[in-house]
Amino acid sequence: MHAPAWSLLALLILAHAAVDVGAGALPALAQYLRTELDLTYTVTGLLVTSASLCGAAVQVLAGFVADRRRSLWMVPAGVALTAAGLALAGFAASPWAAAGALGVLALGPALFHPEAVRTAYQAAGSQRATVMGYFTLGGSVGWALGPTVVALLARAFGLPGLALWLAVGLPIAALLAFSQRREGVLQRGELTRGEGEDLWAAYAVLMAIALLRGGVHVGVTVFYPGFLIDRLGQSREAAAAALSLLLAGGVVAAPALGRLADRWGRRGVLGGTMAVLAVVVLLLPFLRPPWTYPAVLILGACSQGVLPIALVLSQEFLPGHTALGGGMQVAASSVAALLATPFGLVADAFGVPAVLRLAAAMAAVGALLAAWLPAARTRGVGAALATGSR
Incomplete structure (x- = not known):
């Protein structure tokens, strides 16, 4: 090679x-x-x-x-x-x-x-x-x-x-x-099929969690900056900095959450992070700077840092459709963006805190759904990522 x-x-x-x-x-x-x-x-x-x-x-x-x-x-x-x-x-x-x-x-x-x-x-x-x-x-x-x-x-x-x-x-x-x-044009690689039967019911639950997690991300990233500007008197630059911290949280957390998932189990880490996400989002309207910044960092770690775990679970649940499974997990964020419009209606009618309460409820439902996922049946997250399954 x-x-x-x-x-x-x-x-x-x-x-x-x-x-x-x-x-x-x-x-x-x-x-x-x-x-x-x-x-x-x-x-x-x-x-x-x-x-x-x-x-x-x-x-x-x-x-x-x-x-x-x-x-x-x-x-x-x-x-x-x-x-x-x-x-x-x-x-x-x-x-x-x-x-x-x-x-x-x-x-x-x-x-x-x-x-x-x-x-x-x-x-x-x-x-x-x-x-x-x-x-x-x-x-x-x-x-x-x-x-x-x-x-x-x-x-x-x-x-x-x-x-x-x-x-x-x-x-x-x-x-x-x-x-x-x-x-020059490189040679096309070959795709391989994993072993085992596809667990479509388990994948449907995983997809529901991805959509809920994406909805939380949309609710916070699109509307919480406006809350910082309009209600807390922060500058647009400060609101943008909070968004950058949120996005950086996922970058920092992904390797650590992968190691925790290998040690304690993917289902438990996924459900635990969704539960923490629900609590942090629920607290956001009550926090004031500088406490908003560590909160959004934790929020980003929980909402985005679990993506590698979700991708590996998708491959374990759909060994015969790994590309489809992984692709749909990534596409979930775009589908969840549909919630931006109803969230906007809620924000105009009841305020941004109402949107954040809805987002917290979605994260809580995701944590409960994680308990319904079957135990992993193949290699751990770290091993799978190390071999390029992501």
Whole structure:
């Protein structure tokens, strides 16, 4: 097996961070647009929902196309579109213009991920698990930095300053296109089927937990920043910093939760983190700075840090459909974005604390559902991740 193509891989990791800066920036950007354009929470929720659904639909289509014909152009195009979407959002002068800009922003990650993941995997040579770990880390760092990038550029130059991200995205896109041409098209890898029968009932419970967890994430990331600004008198920059902490929590917690799951069991760790998530979300309306910041860090650790556990469980429950199982777990966040609109209606009618109470109830239901999951029947999380099952 060939050695890793490190020059191409380094660019892919950097590009993954640049693309997911746009994805992570979406909730913070929605709050800037809400205050700049004097939007209601309902309209803000609609903007986030429409952008998320647009991205989810295009990502499915992009994966369908890329599976049938190698589409390396999607990788640099995704980076360029992400930068273009951020730039357009900075000049949005109406809700319709904002919707269009966020739609372009959502197209970037949707085009990038299917082909970029496959390219990184095939360029990894004999070090696939190590390389895919670095590739995933790039995206996680981008997600965590997204709100801060928006805050820094908007504070220094106003929202039109978001166009400066073009100076980052376009050169990376150009370098990717050049590097891909130089490295050539890599050979397609083969998929293998796991052993055992598919446990569809168990997977349905796991999927319900993923949707509930995604709903909690939407309720907090889209509406809690507005609570910090409107009710607690915090600046938009402070609200964006809280979002970055929330996203960073998942990056920090994932390895630790994986080790705990290996030692104490996946079902217990998943249920326990959902229970902690319910308590923290319920307390959010009563916390004041600086206590809000450690709270959102814990919240992010619980809501996002369990994704590797969920992905491994999905492969254990559906050994005959590992790609479908893992893909649906990732797509759950986009489906859960549909809740942004009803959450917006609740926020306009009863206030953001009512949304947070609903989110806490969803997390509590998820904790109860975790108790219904069957015990794991294969290798632990750490072993599975180490062999590249993620």
